[in-house]
Amino acid sequence: MSITTVNKAIDAANDPVLIESASQMREASQAWKDKPVLGIDTEFVRERTYRANLGLVQVSDGETAWLVDPLAVPSLDPLVSMLDDAGILKVLHSGSEDLEVLLHSVGTLPAPMADTQIACAMLGQPLQLGYHNAANWLLGVELDKDQTRSDWCRRPLQSRQLHYAAMDVLLLPQMLEMLREKLEQKGRWGWLEEDVGRMQQLARRDPDPDRVYLRVAGAGRLKEENLKVLRALARWREIRAIRENRARGFVVQDAVIMKLAQEMPGRPDSIQDIDGIHPRFARRYGEELLGLISGARADASPIDKIQFLDDKQRAQLKRMRNLVQTKSKDLEVDPALLASRKELEKLIRTEADKEPAPERFMGWRKAVITDDLLDIIR
Numbered sequence: 539m540s541i542t543t544v545n546k547a548i549d550a551a552n553d554p555v556l557i558e559s560a561s562q563m564r565e566a567s568q569a570w571k572d573k574p575v576l577g578i579d580t581e582f583v584r585e586r587t588y589r590a591n592l593g594l595v596q597v598s599d600g601e602t603a604w605l606v607d608p609l610a611v612p613s614l615d616p617l618v619s620m621l622d623d624a625g626i627l628k629v630l631h632s633g634s635e636d637l638e639v640l641l642h643s644v645g646t647l648p649a650p651m652a653d654t655q656i657a658c659a660m661l662g663q664p665l666q667l668g669y670h671n672a673a674n675w676l677l678g679v680e681l682d683k684d685q686t687r688s689d690w691c692r693r694p695l696q697s698r699q700l701h702y703a704a705m706d707v708l709l710l711p712q713m714l715e716m717l718r719e720k721l722e723q724k725g726r727w728g729w730l731e732e733d734v735g736r737m738q739q740l741a742r743r744d745p746d747p748d749r750v751y752l753r754v755a756g757a758g759r760l761k762e763e764n765l766k767v768l769r770a771l772a773r774w775r776e777i778r779a780i781r782e783n784r785a786r787g788f789v790v791q792d793a794v795i796m797k798l799a800q801e802m803p804g805r806p807d808s809i810q811d812i813d814g815i816h817p818r819f820a821r822r823y824g825e826e827l828l829g830l831i832s833g834a835r836a837d838a839s840p841i842d843k844i845q846f847l848d849d850k851q852r853a854q855l856k857r858m859r860n861l862v863q864t865k866s867k868d869l870e871v872d873p874a875l876l877a878s879r880k881e882l883e884k885l886i887r888t889e890a891d892k893e894p895a896p897e898r899f900m901g902w903r904k905a906v907i908t909d910d911l912l913d914i915i916r
Contacts, residue, residue: 544677547600547708554603554704556695558610566597566604567616570626573599577629577710578621578648580636581690581703586788588779590635592643593690596703600711603704609693614644621648629710631655631669637741647738654710656733656875657717660726665874673709676716681705732901747776749842754792758844760799766841768799770834771827790819802831851886857914858882865907876907889915 557563570576577598584590595606595617606617620626621640628648630636632655637647658672659665670681688699721727751757751765751772760768772795779789786792794814803809809824810817847855859882866873877885877899884896889912899908 551704577707579707596707598707767834771795
């Protein structure tokens with residue numbers, strides 16, 4: 539990668555193309571059709587809402603940055619066509635949130651695609667390596683982070699925001715070019731394609747309202763009756779959060795539904811006594827919550843519990859983590875790329891329940907480490 543190419547990309551951030559009309563969108567879409575590789579990024583706001591609000595979509599071929607304003611253009615169909623174009627490889631960095639935002643905002647996912655964060659991890663960098671650090675590692679470029687917390691849905695966008703947004707996407711094609719060469723030399727390009735495909739599958743899966751209770755801190759310590767109450771309350775909150783597009787915590791906080799599950803109040807005045815419940819919330823939803831609690835206590839259906847590892851399994855986990863460390867050193871990759879502690883625990887549980895190994899342990903990982911991990915368990 540030449541210094542001239544990188545400098546050209548950096549200079550282009552000073553003059554991004556802001557797309558705010560149908561005619562500008564048509565011109566951009568014509569330019570995109572001839573590009574074999576395009577960098578993609580999104581800027582969004584997610585504070586009080588269940589779904590993130592899309593504020594900007596950035597597209598770049600490494601020489602031009604197109605900034606699509608979804609709040610201004612009458613239609614995003616040309617953007618959808620580009621994201622769906624099988625002849626254009628779309629490049630993102632740490633794309634899981636971008637995929638979720640794009641799917642629910644424009645109705646599609648970029649395909650085919652590559653993710654430079656995962657690619658960097660396959661070459662020894664931390665799995666959570668940020669875009670700015672990746673650009674520094676690969677290209678020796680220091681990027682500004684001053685607009686990270688901008689309100690991307692507020693208009694008009696400021697020049698500093700536009701420059702920041704352009705820089706977040708302009709270097710992606712060059713970064714991928716370098717990464718692809720390194721990955722192909724090591725025979726790992728297929729690894730990247732597999733993991734990106736898995737990322738796309740996960741983006742299409744919405745949380746199951748009947749299982750979100752397992753995410754609430756402290757759920758594993760509850761007795762079965764209390765856990766059923768927590769399941770009912772967490773399901774109710776999830777459905778309401780989706781319907782009203784409000785963040786879960788702005789419907790009711792985890793600590794509150796946990797307290798309700800622990801105390802299982804049976805009277806309206808008991809609801810009001812729960813710490814963290816606003817009187818207005820208690821008046822509005824008190825009777826409904828009491829009905830949920832009563833119904834859950836009478837529910838005879840089975841419930842999944844958080845299973846803690848026994849002594850034998852903890853010993854297995856220790857050996858498995860040691861194996862991951864050894865393998866990662868041999869491969870010169872971040873251990874988290876192979877398997878995190880949480881993923882190893884899940885593998886132990888699925889094997890104990892005689893269920894198939896989690897999908898993440900299939901593909902390229904099967905021969906690299908999964909078979910050896912299963913040998914430890916068995």
